[in-house]
Amino acid sequence: MNQLTRIVSPALPLLVAAACDRAQMRFLDFFTANIRNPHTRRAYGRAVTDFLTWCADQGVSGLGEIRPLHVSAWVEMQTRSHAAPTAKQRLAAVRHLFDWLVTGQVVPVNPAASVRGPSHIVKRGRTPVLAPEEARTLLDAIDVTTPIGLRDRALIGLMVYSFARVGAALAMKVEDVYVQNRRLWVRLHEKGGKRHEMPCHHNLETYLHAYIDGCGLGEDPRGPLFRTIGRGTGELTQSPLPQANAYAMIGRRAAAAGIGTKVGNHTFRATGITAYLKNGGTLERAAAMANHSSTRTTQLYDRRSDEVTLDEVERVLI
Template sequence: MLAPLSSPRVPLPAIIAEAEPAVQMRFLEFFTATIRNAHTRRSYGRGCGDFLQWCADRGVAGLAQIQPIHVAAWVEELGCDVSIPSVKQRLAGVRHLFDWLVRTQVVAQNPAVSVRGPAHSVRRGKTPVLDPAEARALIDAIDVSTPAGLRDRALIGLMVYSFARVGAALTMTVDDVFVQNRRLWVRLREKGGKRHEMPCHHNLEEYLHSYIDGCGLTEDRKGPLFRTVARGTGRLSRNPLPQGNAYQMVRRRGLAAGIETVIGNHSFRATGITAYLKNGGTLERAAAMANHASTRTTQLYDRRSDDVTLDEVERVMI
């Protein structure tokens, strides 16, 4: 007989905590065995936990009692509080969870499979984008006389010039910066485990050389490339920089440079792609450089139309 799996550190939803240990095991297996991406695991965990708690609050005593009407009512309520993409993501998590529970014979049917999410069509991304002058001002404003400054300039430069996702950048090791054909290259591990290699822009090459050499990372080839700063020393530790810390750094650097746009980590990817397209790059090449499976995804980062819109608005001369 399996011991109960609830823990003070990872509390199970009430419906799961009160179920048989075998059901608890299947629930945990869904998140640990079927989902490899940490961000997906966290998002699905939040959505499934919210839904099961919502059901428990309304008197649903077990997984077998959950019906499509419960899922539909939850989706309807959820739409009043969060964005449509968030609703669709959480519904996807619930749907995948019950798919797993059906396959492992915990429940007989998936109550979410017939529930439709809200309609959503996106032709333009929401990510804030900097114009080239702003991006240049932000990079130039970084004090590179410290290890933290060298690190921050290298990280921001990597996201701008190689279109790297912050998640891929922060999982890089020093070994992922290498020389090939007398040029510096970077190796990125993107979503789905896809390995992607890119030659460095000459500015990025300078930033990475200055960072790696200036912080003494050359000999630690297997260590993380981007690291935290050890408290009280001003020197880099051997701990990888968390994504939340990178976001705080980006916001801090933006404010210090006098940039009012509310930027995040993803802004630099969108900024780099837009600048590339403005300077004559093709959408197909941009998709390959960004490691997008489809140019439709790349189009979400293309903000060239913003300039046209701004010019047209100024024609309203009153």
């Protein structure tokens, strides 16, 4: 039991710890058996732990005593300290947990089922996007005479030219870069276990060949493609590069290239999609290349309207 609780949090919330063994196991099963994505598991774990701890602080003594009033008050508190999307996600975590507890006959009803989250309508994404010239400057500024430089250029290039999510890129094995029809292809492992294959842009093909051949990764096809760098050695290790390290690397590379935009891992996905659409690509094709199930999601990455807005602003001649 103690080993399982570490997957969710260091200790069970007080209301869960005070419940019977069957309720505790059902709670743990929600995270271990029901949720497969580790990022969702962490986010949901934080949310439900926060909610159940808050309930205990309000004098609730058991899971069965939680009412919609408690959920509503907690959600209202979340909207004051978090953005609307975060509050909606945290409410979803609580709602899904209690759905799971109801089907497991731990509690009779789901107190979060009738609670509405804050309104949130998204028509334009908030991810910062680089101009093509900035992206080119960033890639050219990387010193590729070292393994870390070859790795960083290949990773950034992969996200720009294949519209890859950073999670899918970092999950790649060396064998996920392969030749087909005399061109280099990449195999991305997307959310929900979906596999997405894309041919490489000629620049990306150059970057990946230089990285794999220069670092001798071809001899380890089952090993991670993007790896950490050993301390003091400057050489690649056998450990996959964590997402937080990739984020820190991107910040350092952008600062070194003199880019003022606050970039993140998702910036390059949005940058690639916007550049593709500006050069005559269609929204439908962009959605297929980005492995989006709907073009509405792809539209959130389309920042072509930014240029129109800037042009109109400059008409204010004062």
